[in-house]
Amino acid sequence: MNAPNTTAEALLDGRPEGSDGADQMGHLVTGELDLSHGVALYLDDITVSFDGFRALNKLNLTIDAGELRCIIGPNGAGKTTMMDVITGKTRPDSGSAFFGQTMDLTRLTEPEIAHAGIGRKFQKPTIFENHSVFENLELAMKTDKRVWKSLLAWLAADERDRIAETLRLIRLDKEADRPAGLLSHGQKQWLEIGMLLMQEPKLLLLDEPVAGMTDDETMRTAELFVSLAGKHSLVVVEHDMAFIEKLGGMVTVLHEGSVLAEGNLATVQNDPRVIEVYLGR
Amino acid sequence: MRKPLTLRVLSALDSKSWLALGIFLALALILVPVLNLAVPEDSAFHMSAYAITLIGKIMCYALVAVAMDLIWGYGGILSLGHGLFFALGGYAFGMYLMRQAGSDAGALPAFMIFLDWKALPWFWLGSDSFVWVILLVVVVPALVAFVFGYFAFRSRIKGVYFSIITQALTYAAMLLFFRNETGFGGNNGFTDFRLVLEHSITSPQTRLVLFGLTAIMLAATLVFSRWLVTSKFGRVLTAIRDSESRMMFIGYNPLWYKLFIWVVSAVLCGIAGALYVPQVGIINPSEMSPANSIEIAIWVAVGGRATLIGPVIGAFVVNLAKSWFTVSFPEYWLFFLGLLFIVVTLMLPQGLVGLWKKLMLKKGAAA
Numbered sequence: 001m002n003a004p005n006t007t008a009e010a011l012l013d014g015r016p017e018g019s020d021g022a023d024q025m026g027h028l029v030t031g032e033l034d035l036s037h038g039v040a041l042y043l044d045d046i047t048v049s050f051d052g053f054r055a056l057n058k059l060n061l062t063i064d065a066g067e068l069r070c071i072i073g074p075n076g077a078g079k080t081t082m083m084d085v086i087t088g089k090t091r092p093d094s095g096s097a098f099f100g101q102t103m104d105l106t107r108l109t110e111p112e113i114a115h116a117g118i119g120r121k122f123q124k125p126t127i128f129e130n131h132s133v134f135e136n137l138e139l140a141m142k143t144d145k146r147v148w149k150s151l152l153a154w155l156a157a158d159e160r161d162r163i164a165e166t167l168r169l170i171r172l173d174k175e176a177d178r179p180a181g182l183l184s185h186g187q188k189q190w191l192e193i194g195m196l197l198m199q200e201p202k203l204l205l206l207d208e209p210v211a212g213m214t215d216d217e218t219m220r221t222a223e224l225f226v227s228l229a230g231k232h233s234l235v236v237v238e239h240d241m242a243f244i245e246k247l248g249g250m251v252t253v254l255h256e257g258s259v260l261a262e263g264n265l266a267t268v269q270n271d272p273r274v275i276e277v278y279l280g281r
Numbered sequence: 282m283r284k285p286l287t288l289r290v291l292s293a294l295d296s297k298s299w300l301a302l303g304i305f306l307a308l309a310l311i312l313v314p315v316l317n318l319a320v321p322e323d324s325a326f327h328m329s330a331y332a333i334t335l336i337g338k339i340m341c342y343a344l345v346a347v348a349m350d351l352i353w354g355y356g357g358i359l360s361l362g363h364g365l366f367f368a369l370g371g372y373a374f375g376m377y378l379m380r381q382a383g384s385d386a387g388a389l390p391a392f393m394i395f396l397d398w399k400a401l402p403w404f405w406l407g408s409d410s411f412v413w414v415i416l417l418v419v420v421v422p423a424l425v426a427f428v429f430g431y432f433a434f435r436s437r438i439k440g441v442y443f444s445i446i447t448q449a450l451t452y453a454a455m456l457l458f459f460r461n462e463t464g465f466g467g468n469n470g471f472t473d474f475r476l477v478l479e480h481s482i483t484s485p486q487t488r489l490v491l492f493g494l495t496a497i498m499l500a501a502t503l504v505f506s507r508w509l510v511t512s513k514f515g516r517v518l519t520a521i522r523d524s525e526s527r528m529m530f531i532g533y534n535p536l537w538y539k540l541f542i543w544v545v546s547a548v549l550c551g552i553a554g555a556l557y558v559p560q561v562g563i564i565n566p567s568e569m570s571p572a573n574s575i576e577i578a579i580w581v582a583v584g585g586r587a588t589l590i591g592p593v594i595g596a597f598v599v600n601l602a603k604s605w606f607t608v609s610f611p612e613y614w615l616f617f618l619g620l621l622f623i624v625v626t627l628m629l630p631q632g633l634v635g636l637w638k639k640l641m642l643k644k645g646a647a648a
Contacts, residue, residue, distance in 0.1 A: 087530065114532035126527045128520045138513070139520055140531050147537045152286065153513035199531065 033117055033202055034101040035065045040203050040233040041086065046095035048081055048257075055081040056092070057257035063203070068229035070244045070265075071237045073254035074277060079237045080123070082254070083205050087120050088113045099203065115145075119201030123208045125188040129181030133172050133191060136180050137163045140195035163198070169224070170194035186217045193224070203233045210243050222246035241265075253277070293508035302500050309496035314489045330488060334560055337492040339600045340499050341557040346580040346592030347502050348549035353578065354587030355510050356542045357522030358439075362447030363550050364574035365454050366422040370551025371564040372458075373421055375471035376405060377414035378482070378559060382475045391473070392466045402464045411478060418555040419548055426547030427540065434539045448571050455569035470565025477559055488560070495556045499593070502549055506589050509545075518542060519587075579618065583625050585632025594633055 041063040048056040056078045063069050071079055084090035085097055088110045097105040103116055114120075128136050141159065143149070155163075167173040170190040175183060180191060189209060196204055206225075210218040222243055225234055229249070238244055244251060244265055251268045253261040261271045268274055294302070313336075316328035345367055353359050379390040388394075389401060407413040429450060433443060461467040480487045509515055521528045521535045528535060558564045567573070576599070584595025599621070606614040629636055 110529045111532050111534045114530050120530050122527075126524055128523055128527075130523060131516060131520060135516055139516060139528075142532075145517075145531075145533045147514065147541050150514040150517050150538075151509075151512055154289070195531070 033099065033103065035202070037101055038065050039063070040065045040067070040100065041235075042096070042098040043082070043085070044096045044098075046082075046085055046092045046097060048078075048085060048090060048092050054257050056085065058095070059254075059258050061252065061259065063233050063235060065202075065233055066230045068225060068234045068247055068249035069236070070247060070249055070251045071235060071254060072239065072244070072251060072268075073260070076256075077254040078257040079254055080207065081257075083120060083207060083235075083237070086113075086205060087118060111145075114199065117200070117202035118205065119196040119199045119203070120205040121192050121196050121207060121209055123211065125185070125192045127180045127183075127188055127191050127195065129179065131180060132177050133167070133180050133183070134163060134176040136191055137166055137194055137198050140198040142198065142200045166194045166197055169197070171220075186213045189213060190217075190221075193221070197228075201232060203235070204228070206234065206236045208238060209236065210238065210240055218243050219246060289512075290504065290508045293511050294504060298507075302503065306496060306500055310493050313492065317489060318485060330485065333488055333492050335604060337488075337495050337560045338557060339597055340492075340495045341553045341560070342577075342580065342600055343593040343596040344495070344499050344502055344553035344556075345550050345577055346584065346596040347499075347506055347589060348546040348553070349577050349581045350586060350589055350592040351506055351509070351542055351549075352546040353581060354589075354592075355515060355518050355522065356539060358539065358543070359441075359444045359578065360447045360543075360546075361444045361571065361574045361578060362449075362451035363546070363577050364569050364571075365447075365451040366426060366547040366550035367554040367557070368454075368458075368564065368566070368568040369422045369425060370418045370554030371558040371568060372465055372471070372554075373417040373551070374414055374555035375474075375558050375564045376408040376417075377411060378474040378477060379466075379471050380405075380409040381477060381479075382473060390466070390471075392461075392469065393464075396461060405464065415555075418551050422547040422551030423544050426544045430540045430543040431536075434536050434543070448574065451569045451574050452571050455566045458566035458569060466565070468566060470563060471558070472563040472565075474559065474562055482559055482562070491556065491560050495560070498552060498556060503589060503593070509542075510587075510589070514538070514541075576618070579622050579625075581632075583621060583629075583632055585634030588632070588634045591632050591634035598633070 039062055041061070043059055043061040046056050046059040047054065059078065059082065061082070071082075073079055081090060085092050086105060088105060088108055092106060099105050099113075099116060099118060105113060105118075108116065128139065131139065138155065141163065143153075143159075164173065167176055170193060172183075172187060172191060172194065175187065180188065183191060189212065193206075193209065196206075209225075210221050213221065218240065223246075225236065225247060228234060234249075236244075236247065248265075251263065251265050252259055253268055253271075253274050255277050260277060261268050261274050263271075313328060313333065316326055317330070317333060320327045345363060349360065349363055383390060389398060393401070401408075408417075433446065438446065457463055458465050458470075459468050465471070474482045476482060477487060510518070517528070517533055518538055521533070521538055525535050554564075554568075580595040580599050581592045582595070583599055584593065585591030599618070602617070602621075603614060606617055625632060631638070
């Protein structure tokens with residue numbers, strides 16, 4: 001349970017901040033993401049226990065490069081814990097987690113994993129309410145995030161263009177200079193997605209991205225995600241079946257910390273075990 | 282086209298702020314010396330040595346308050362141990378003043394002779410050199426802040442726990458400096474200074490030079506701080522203040538950001554301490570007492586957090602009130618200070634600057 005100290009330990013080891021996952025300790029870590037086998041994420045036999053409760057129980061999951069995958073499951077199935085393991089917030093008790101062929105996620109710190117190309121959108125939008133919409137995107141932009149670079153940072157023309165492009169994509173170009181705290185709930189969700197895109201992640205983890213959105217916003221979000229697939233891998237945790245249907249990707253059902261069923265939405269919905277889990281609760 | 286850094290520093294302040302800063306410097310560097318030296322003492326416009334020392338002292342406090350605002354207002358980290366860095370800077374410069382006060386170049390400071398010490402302790406070596414001591418004023422607070430901050434921020438100590446630990450740190454340092462064996466004059470500290478750079482420390486000219494230097498340092502610190510908080514670094518810092526874990530997922534390492542602003546803040550306090558000691562003429566371990574550090578936080582809260590100018594106003598308001606109270610009603614000062622803190626916390630969360638902004642907004646709406 002002392003997972004939050006891992007950054008501290010890594011620093012004690014003498015790893016420089018934001019070291020691009022540079023291999024200084026002889027760990028199996030390389031600088032570049034290797035997608036040569038067409039797989040973006042491997043989770044193998046992951047187990048996580050909290051005081052004896054198994055949040056994840058020998059979980060196996062593979063996400064292909066460019067894939068759009070939906071994860072569903074009842075409350076307590078381990079969806080959020082799985083995201084915590086992938087982003088380095090929680091360390092698994094056993095099992096392995098790899099990003100591409102070479103990056104061992106169980107050994108990297110949270111900033112290192114973010115830097116390597118895994119972006120996460122939280123259930124509750126956590127944008128910076130005191131900063132403007134533009135500044136939120138600026139903070140999230142993929143760039144050198146060390147102190148000295150931030151002190152001397154000055155947005156270049158192409159960086160401004162990228163922010164402007166993202167603003168249009170998330171339909172917030174008119175709100176650029178407003179404090180983000182003044183946006184509507186749906187707009188905050190979009191801003192958070194925009195911040196994720198500014199990081200140019202290879203893998204996007206999206207935890208209930210359309211919660212609180214209107215039907216219209218939900219459908220536009222689905223269109224956006226479908227257009228992002230291919231270039232990025234997406235893992236979407238959602239309860240909204242209409243949204244999942246619109247996304248049209250493979251669906252994985254989690255139950256009690258492991259995979260219960262996998263397939264397209266129709267197959268999964270007709271699986272008797274899935275029906276039992278959802279109805280037998 | 283990237284904007285050169287000098288231009289960016291210039292554009293950190295708007296023209297009104299530059300004008301205000303210019304007027305402040307003109308007052309401090311021209312008007313005050315004229316009122317002190319050229320206006321006869323019996324004139325109503327004469328500025329007394331007492332007034333200059335008082336304002337010079339408060340400007341040092343204002344410098345500390347700005348340093349505190351950087352770490353508390355913008356970093357969200359409440360330090361209740363900033364008196365330590367102030368005292369370290371003061372002691373470092375005090376060492377030089379003590380060496381200058383000796384009867385000849387090689388003499389030991391008076392308190393060492395009194396303790397029957399035969400030679401200078403190792404950490405006093407080089408203290409007769411002005412340049413070396415200026416280096417110490419910067420490096421010692423920086424080093425202490427770096428080591429303490431590294432371990433505290435690395436262990437993710439936050440909020441009230443951090444405040445309590447900094448309070449304990451300054452208290453422990455005070456106990457250490459109280460001991461004669463520590464080599465800093467025990468509970469008497471350093472006093473009876475005579476010379477600074479071969480000039481008499483009590484002469485009106487020296488006093489005015491120190492006053493002017495303090496004013497320049499305060500102005501420069503305000504410009505530097507404004508640039509710092511309007512740079513991307515400042516935006517990252519306030520974002521870490523608002524949601525640290527979110528910034529980590531974006532890929533920032535909060536440790537180095539917090540550590541940087543923490544060390545900058547400590548160094549500014551050290552410089553303020555070094556300017557304070559020759560003007561006030563004494564430094565002793567009571568500067569490290571927990572109450573002193575808490576008072577710094579009160580100045581910032583009264584003026585208004587995360588405004589930079591607010592803490593300057595807060596330092597002046599509280600300390601001018603203090604000088605008046607401690608003469609007129611000495612026994613009620615602490616009650617007043619406590620009351621002030623409660624009133625500000627409950628009714629003016631944005632401090633005096635916040636109140637001013639609110640009034641201006643109302644006036645604008647009415648007009």
